[in-house]
Amino acid sequence: MIFVIGALTAGIIVLILLQTLAPVYRRRLTALVTFIVGLYWPLEFFYPEHNFLTPWRDSVAELGRILVAFTFGLGGVNLFLIHGRHIIRRTPNLLFSIVFFLGFFAMATAGMMKDFGQNWLEARPGPGQQGFWEASFNILFKGALLPLASTVFSLLAFFIASAAFRAFRARTLEAGLLMATSFLVMMANVPAGPWLTSFLPDEGILRWGRWENIVHWLMTQINTPAMRAILFGVWVGTIGAALRIWLSLERAFVSGP
Amino acid sequence: MEHAKLLSIYTYLPWAIAAIIGAGIFMAQAGRSLHIRRLPAIDAIEEAVGRATEMGRPILFVPGLAGVDVPTFQAVAIAGHIARLAAAYRTRVLMPLSHPVIFTMAEQVLKEAYASAGAPDVFRPEDVRFLSDQQFAFASGVVGLMNRERIATAFFFGNFAAEALILAETGQTLGAIQIAGTPSTLQIPFFIAACDFTVIGEEYYAVTAYLTREPILLGSVWGQDLSRISLAVLVFVASLTYQMMPAGLKALFSFY
Amino acid sequence: MEERREMWPRWGIYLLVALAITLPMVVPVKLRMIPTPPVKRFYEMVETIPKGKVLLIAADFDTGTEGENGPQAEAVIEHAMRRRIPILIIGSDLQGPELVQSYAEALAKKYDYRYGRDFVNLGFLPGGQPVLERLGRSIWQTKPTDFRGTPLAELPMMKTVTSAQDIGLVAEFTGAGLLPWYIQTFWAQFRVPIAQGCTGIIGPEQFPYLDSGQLSGLLTGLTGAAQYESLLKTEKRAYRRMIPQTFAHLTVIALIVAGNILLLMRMRRGRRVP
Numbered sequence: 032m033i034f035v036i037g038a039l040t041a042g043i044i045v046l047i048l049l050q051t052l053a054p055v056y057r058r059r060l061t062a063l064v065t066f067i068v069g070l071y072w073p074l075e076f077f078y079p080e081h082n083f084l085t086p087w088r089d090s091v092a093e094l095g096r097i098l099v100a101f102t103f104g105l106g107g108v109n110l111f112l113i114h115g116r117h118i119i120r121r122t123p124n125l126l127f128s129i130v131f132f133l134g135f136f137a138m139a140t141a142g143m144m145k146d147f148g149q150n151w152l153e154a155r156p157g158p159g160q161q162g163f164w165e166a167s168f169n170i171l172f173k174g175a176l177l178p179l180a181s182t183v184f185s186l187l188a189f190f191i192a193s194a195a196f197r198a199f200r201a202r203t204l205e206a207g208l209l210m211a212t213s214f215l216v217m218m219a220n221v222p223a224g225p226w227l228t229s230f231l232p233d234e235g236i237l238r239w240g241r242w243e244n245i246v247h248w249l250m251t252q253i254n255t256p257a258m259r260a261i262l263f264g265v266w267v268g269t270i271g272a273a274l275r276i277w278l279s280l281e282r283a284f285v286s287g288p
Numbered sequence: 289m290e291h292a293k294l295l296s297i298y299t300y301l302p303w304a305i306a307a308i309i310g311a312g313i314f315m316a317q318a319g320r321s322l323h324i325r326r327l328p329a330i331d332a333i334e335e336a337v338g339r340a341t342e343m344g345r346p347i348l349f350v351p352g353l354a355g356v357d358v359p360t361f362q363a364v365a366i367a368g369h370i371a372r373l374a375a376a377y378r379t380r381v382l383m384p385l386s387h388p389v390i391f392t393m394a395e396q397v398l399k400e401a402y403a404s405a406g407a408p409d410v411f412r413p414e415d416v417r418f419l420s421d422q423q424f425a426f427a428s429g430v431v432g433l434m435n436r437e438r439i440a441t442a443f444f445f446g447n448f449a450a451e452a453l454i455l456a457e458t459g460q461t462l463g464a465i466q467i468a469g470t471p472s473t474l475q476i477p478f479f480i481a482a483c484d485f486t487v488i489g490e491e492y493y494a495v496t497a498y499l500t501r502e503p504i505l506l507g508s509v510w511g512q513d514l515s516r517i518s519l520a521v522l523v524f525v526a527s528l529t530y531q532m533m534p535a536g537l538k539a540l541f542s543f544y
Numbered sequence: 545m546e547e548r549r550e551m552w553p554r555w556g557i558y559l560l561v562a563l564a565i566t567l568p569m570v571v572p573v574k575l576r577m578i579p580t581p582p583v584k585r586f587y588e589m590v591e592t593i594p595k596g597k598v599l600l601i602a603a604d605f606d607t608g609t610e611g612e613n614g615p616q617a618e619a620v621i622e623h624a625m626r627r628r629i630p631i632l633i634i635g636s637d638l639q640g641p642e643l644v645q646s647y648a649e650a651l652a653k654k655y656d657y658r659y660g661r662d663f664v665n666l667g668f669l670p671g672g673q674p675v676l677e678r679l680g681r682s683i684w685q686t687k688p689t690d691f692r693g694t695p696l697a698e699l700p701m702m703k704t705v706t707s708a709q710d711i712g713l714v715a716e717f718t719g720a721g722l723l724p725w726y727i728q729t730f731w732a733q734f735r736v737p738i739a740q741g742c743t744g745i746i747g748p749e750q751f752p753y754l755d756s757g758q759l760s761g762l763l764t765g766l767t768g769a770a771q772y773e774s775l776l777k778t779e780k781r782a783y784r785r786m787i788p789q790t791f792a793h794l795t796v797i798a799l800i801v802a803g804n805i806l807l808l809m810r811m812r813r814g815r816r817v818p
Contacts (some may be wrong), residue, residue, distance in 0.1 A: 078295040106418035107389030185425035190457040198481035221790040225578035243580040261489040268493030
């Protein structure tokens with residue numbers, strides 16, 4: 032209880048400060064809060080073994096989750112404003128907005144009623160039976176959302192084919208090498224490749240002529256070092272970017288009008 | 289490994305890297321001129337913004353699918369710089385988002401970018417929009433937006449997954465100039481196949497430094513490059529030493 | 545007009561891919577699967593789980609990648625059941641444990657496996673890596689009930705399964721890059737070997753772990769599952785799904801060849817290459 036009141040008071044004070052301060056100080060306050068909050072996780076993790084910060088871990092994670100929950104509300108408000116405007120102004124995209132509102136309310140109602148209003152407006156379902164709201168939710172979620180998502184996902188098969196047709200052209204030596212490698216790997220991913228060299232023995236020096244072994248060599252000796260190199264580069268870059276954001280050096284976040 | 293261990297090198301490595309990057313920033317602030325190489329993809333950004341202006345069509349910027357993480361923050365920073373460029377030409381930037389936290393941040397960043405470039409009237413609040421946090425619902429939403437608004441230029445910066453190719457191929461069909469950058473190694477091939485320019489791996493984190501040429505950012509990129517060279521030397525020397533160790537000593541080091 | 549001329553190869557390609565996927569579902573085709581080294585290593589790992597230890601199935605996937613991860617998990621479960629190894633199911637995704645439960649139940653009759661005695665499902669474990677670490681230290685404290693809310697004390701199998709020491713192999717099935725969680729907990733902290741079934745797309749990112757020995761076996765995509773089935777000498781879902789996939793792959797290869805022939809012809813005619 033003390034924590035809740037304390038957090039609320041601190042939040043209100045910070046909000047009042049942010050509203051009343053001059054832009055320069057407001058920016059400094061934001062930078063200070065970013066710095067303090069950003070300090071917690073690295074200190075907690077990199078200070079060896081369990082330390083004085085460890086007991087607070089769950090509370091800090093909880094705080095983050097609560098903040099995210101608030102912004103979900105903002106996301107919803109944004110969707111309502113955009114689609115509401117389309118309907119009021121009767122723009123050419125009116126139909127999409129109507130579909131949005133129908134989908135939004137149907138899903139929200141079914142989802143909430145399934146958990147909180149099972150016995151409202153319906154008889155209690157018998158054992159092994161689905162209630163009205165649970166069935167509605169299942170129809171919307173399993174019957175509509177999941178197949179729709181799978182449909183968009185499977186579009187990839189077509190897009191990959193057209194992208195491969197356009198992009199895999201042996202214009203230079205490097206592109207030619209890349210194409211040859213991709214041919215080997217793709218053939219190993221279907222039974223055709225290994226089948227072509229299945230007459231070779233599984234033991235001795237000749238086994239390195241087998242398709243699956245060539246591709247395994249390519250994946251572990253060529254692909255792996257390249258992957259590692261890129262990942263090393265990326266992670267050092269991540270530390271650099273994290274430092275810039277943490278110390279508020281990235282101008283996009285701190286500049287004012 | 290729940291926590292860093294006292295006797296492990298990993299505990300100290302991040303701090304060492306942070307110190308090198310910090311030194312780069314400090315040197316740049318002190319006025320040392322630091323050289324970093326050119327990237328064609330970043331040189332093409334201004335051209336791509338210009339093309340959208342010529343055609344009178346909007347620009348699309350997708351900051352990936354992830355939520356609150358470093359790559360997405362970096363993407364929003366890049367969006368801010370691109371919006372500043374676009375504002376100078378009075379061109380709209382559409383920014384669909386899949387995470388509500390990033391939505392609130394991006395809206396603020398874009399609004400300020402337009403205001404600071406002297407074109408606050410070009411910014412429309414509905415251009416920054418939260419679509420869905422579901423991967424493929426988001427993807428189909430963006431595809432719809434791309435088709436309806438007939439975008440001329442598309443930027444894909446951030447963490448992407450399977451939706452990367454769906455978005456980039458749609459842009460290709462529309463004939464848009466497309467520039468992508470992602471630290472997700474698995475999506476790089478798809479972007480290379482479908483986009484005009486792709487920023488790979490660590491280059492992703494150098495984009496804002498290239499765009500603004502600000503000493504602080506250049507210093508951090510220089511520090512990162514130095515860290516990478518040091519890491520490569522460390523890995524090489526450690527592997528070589530380990531290979532040459534007698535078997536008894538090797539067993540002692542086998543875990544780390 | 546120009547736009548239409550540019551569109552026709554695209555629609556032609558789409559039509560070809562659609563035919564390559566649908567036709568093999570109707571016309572019967574026979575395939576011969578040859579297992580690759582990472583698949584054989586996965587098989588060996590399941591084959592050598594010591595008696596008295598359990599197989600931990602981490603179902604970190606949902607219906608989106610069920611097409612690839614589902615048959616992988618199913619094949620590995622069947623292998624464990626043939627060896628009468630007890631199975632413990634967890635998942636960092638809401639739908640994963642439910643899906644794996646359905647595979648286990650479908651196979652249970654054939655191999656006389658009973659829920660509670662031979663396999664237990666702990667369900668969805670939210671909280672990421674820290675929760676896995678806690679699970680390794682104490683399963684009972686981290687998840688005192690199974691996915692239906694039954695206390696672990698009422699499940700006979702769980703009497704001897706209390707921590708990572710009782711797990712012989714962790715088999716993770718996923719379409720996301722969650723492997724480091726398991727490596728940092730089960731492999732590094734508790735010294736339990738890990739094998740993974742991943743989607744085809746994330747395969748290349750897993751090979752560094754295989755090469756370093758942190759991963760003891762790898763099934764990549766549907767091919768991995770079909771190869772595992774061939775080691776088990778069965779032809780089930782993975783094999784059936786493999787047929788359309790094979791033809792789709794061959795179509796893409798043919799398209800790449802066609803694209804290059806087109807390029808060569810244009811270069812011969814001295815035209816500008818797009």
